[in-house]
Amino acid sequence: MAKEVVLTGLRANAEFHLGNYLGGILPMVQLQKKHAGKYQLNMFIPDLHSFTTPIDHGKLYEQTHKNLKYFVAAGLDIDQPDTFIYRQSYIPAHSELTWILDCFTGFGEMSRMTEFKDKAAQIGEDRISIGLFNYPVLMAADILIYSAKYVPVGEDQRQHVEFARDIAVRINNKFGDIFVLPSDNAEQLKFAGREKPVRIRSLRNPDKKMSKSVEDPAGTVMLSDSPEEAVKKIIEATTDSLAKINSDFERQPGVANLLQILALLTGASQSKVNNEWGGKSSYGELKRAVADAVSSFLKELQDKLAAIDDKKLMQKLEADEEAMRKVADATLLKVQKAVGLRPV
Ligand code: TRP
Secondary structure, eight states: OOOOEEEEEOOOSSOOBHHHIIIIIHHHHHHHHHHBTTBEEEEEEOGGGGGSSOOOHHHHHHHHHHHHHHHHHTTOOTTOTTEEEEEGGGOTHHHHHHHHHHTTSOHHHHHTOHHHHHHHHHHOGGGOOHHHHHHHHHHHHHHHTTTOSBOOOOGGGHHHHHHHHHHHHHHHHHHSSOSOOOOOHHHHHHHHTTOOOOOOBOSSOTTSBOOOOTTOGGGOOBTTSOHHHHHHHHHTOOOOSSOSOOOOTTTOHHHHHHHHHHHHHHTOOHHHHHHHHTTOOOHHHHHHHHHHHHHHHHHHHHHHHHTOOHHHHHHHHHHHHHHHHHHHHHHHHHHHHHHTSSOO
């Protein structure tokens, strides 16, 4: 029997920072380690999703590939035969299926999507694209076209995965057995192990998430920062005036954030790190330890990045795209037949 499919998207366009690494890249690499051999893993780059909000298009193509390389540098194993990596836009069936699903999706249903409402509120009505509105339908196509069962995603994407299941049920009710249903939310959570999502904070505004923003360059360690630049940012991180180390995100978010970074980078459990540092008074010492960890992490990651065989990676990408195009086309044809676009 064919292996069940676990599918997830690898973010494409934004430049990566330490928060992306610890909260997104690393979990993805661990996911592969955990499931390789037992499941088919589709780890794809949703490049068509990357400009549902405005971006610099001159950078998209290159950034997509650079980001993929960061995943490989972080340990994503491209020799694993059950892992398929591919770019969404290289498999046109995703887009074609999206159009068909669009015609069975309610306007009201999409208007109620939380992420859409949040982003729309942020960017202002006149800049909202239909692409942003339609984002969940393309995501549903990404999932359904490969009959994916499990879709590990962050909290903010859960609703979209549930929509994929809803639309699959709707199509199956109308046209018969077309799609394999993705697992329901409870099963998805069970599969993902319900781990608490990692949220790395800004080093300067520890009440906020670390993010790549022009206003806060000192609060964000980019994966492309030199180890020296990163050390400086850690040493200058905002803490508090309590002079007592304690992992309390409410009262001491800066210190708690440093403890979190230290645990994740050194691979020690959070409780071990908290016990080791808890009650001590020297923030300088803690910063030094974090700075050392960040510095050796960046050095190693950047060395690995430089050692990647680009040609081999491109070959893998293209071979997987060819294989996945066949799978996607077959699903699309089934749908095209069902809706009357192709002879049965
Ligand atoms: N929307 C996802 C994110 O922002 C990326 C994504 C696109 C995705 N299509 C997907 C994730 C399909 C899982 C399955 O992270």
